[in-house]
Amino acid sequence: MFDICELHEPGTLEEAKAVLAANPDLKVIAGGTDVLIRLQHGSLAGSGLLSLKNLHGLEEIAMLGDGTISVGAMAPFTTIFRNGLIRERVPILCEAAVSMGGPQVRNVATIGGNICNGAVSADSASTLFALDALLKLETATDERIIPMGDFYAGPGKVNLRPGELLTAILIPREGYEGMGGHYIKYAMRKAMDIATLGVAAVCKVREDRFADLRIGLGVAAPVPIRCFEAEAYAKGKEVTLEVVQEIARLAVKPARARTSWRASKDYREHLIEVLAQRAVAEAVKRGGGCCAD
Template sequence: MFDIKEIKEPKSLDEALKVLDSNTKLKIISGGTDVLIKLHHGKFNDAELLSIKNLDTLRDIKVLEDNTISIGANVTFSDIFRSEVINNNIPILSEAAVSMGGPQIRNMATIGGNICNGAVSADSAPALFSLNAELKLKSLNNERIVKITEFYDGPGKVKIQRNEILTEILIKEENYKNKRGRYIKFANRKALDISMLGVALLYEIEDNSFKDLRISLGVASPTPIRCKNAENFAIGKGVTNEVINKVAELAKMDSNPRNSWRGSRDYRLHLISTLIKRILNDDLIKSEVK
């Protein structure tokens, strides 16, 4: 039996913000796939919940007038990988979405919940880091935009105020136009397992050289990370085996994985190098530079 003291179900975002402002002890819940597990393990006593599941205004995936892609916080992972907007413009996020759990979980779990849970293994995080996603956070009397790369504050910790709700994930056109990418999740099992390592690469090639390269990792540090040294090294350089190997080595140096029962530090470092080289060799040399 879940230890739930109270659950409030507002009918609108404005109502939700008012309720939250009056009681900042409320724990926000949408799909509930993370919160219910914590309740099951007794991590919350007398839980007070604010369900935003029925706020349809947070369920849209749309392209704004300036071609920014807007993804509502209540959008599920099934919504993402079925979306034409996502698949036509940022398929790297669709790859991340379909790798998350099984069909039942994907039908319930929301991208907003996946981000705000702060888990280093969140499947959406590496793809969103590579896309330079921005987060719109609203409170009763304020609204602010935060870069996702500045949102994580440690394992399971994010920089959201107690009276704020994440409403939208925003991806500007400059961060997806003319870019290709790929996300690989490595886990001990092929299905229904938490990521041992997540690798997201987004790149743009011009004249057989890297015009842009973004490498993001999950479960390679206390929070998801961008491999800045590896990225900066590649810009302007030709897409060659020598450059790719150096990029992979620099990415290992940018990371700081830990030992855990899912995999050792050394094995994760090996995976970082191997998966980066696999993506760049398979997806670039074979399809772009031939």
């Protein structure tokens, strides 16, 4: 038995937004793979819950008229990595989705919940950072669309305003079109483990040069980050092994890795360089380029 004071199960998004507006202290529960564990451990004892499980439509994945791919916040990770549109247009997101937890967890854990947890180890976060994804946030009276980078406020903290719900993740056409991508999760075991480091790279290669490159890191700082200096260095450079190695070295600079029981600071920084090089090289290959020696 969970120690909760009330449970709301609205049947529509409008009803959910109205309930949250009237009760902004409610804890929103989507798949429940994090919230229920926290309840069991007592950290949310006495909380009121707003369940989104009955909000049909928030799990939909679709391409909008301008080419933006909209991923509903209630889409489970299994749905994401099996979705034909995601597999065809944004396969790196499939890689991130299938690396999350195990089959039972992926069947119920949602991408919106993964983001709203604010966990630096969230497998979807570094990939969405690299894709320049946007978040659609709605209240009973308003909505706003913000970049992923504006959402994370610190470890386990996100910039959700009172009464606000994340309803969709938007991946603009320029974030994925013509891009090769690769996500690498480094963990102690292959499944059912939290990432020691996550590296996502997407790139566009034209005439053997980097036309665009974006690198997202998870568990490299208090929040997921982008490697802007490495990305700027790459633009226009010939795709060579030496250039990719320098990109990887520059990817370490924005990191604020720390020592924990999972890995030391020095080891995490070593992983960033090694895995960034591998991720970029594979992204180049998948984008139709070749990393010359």
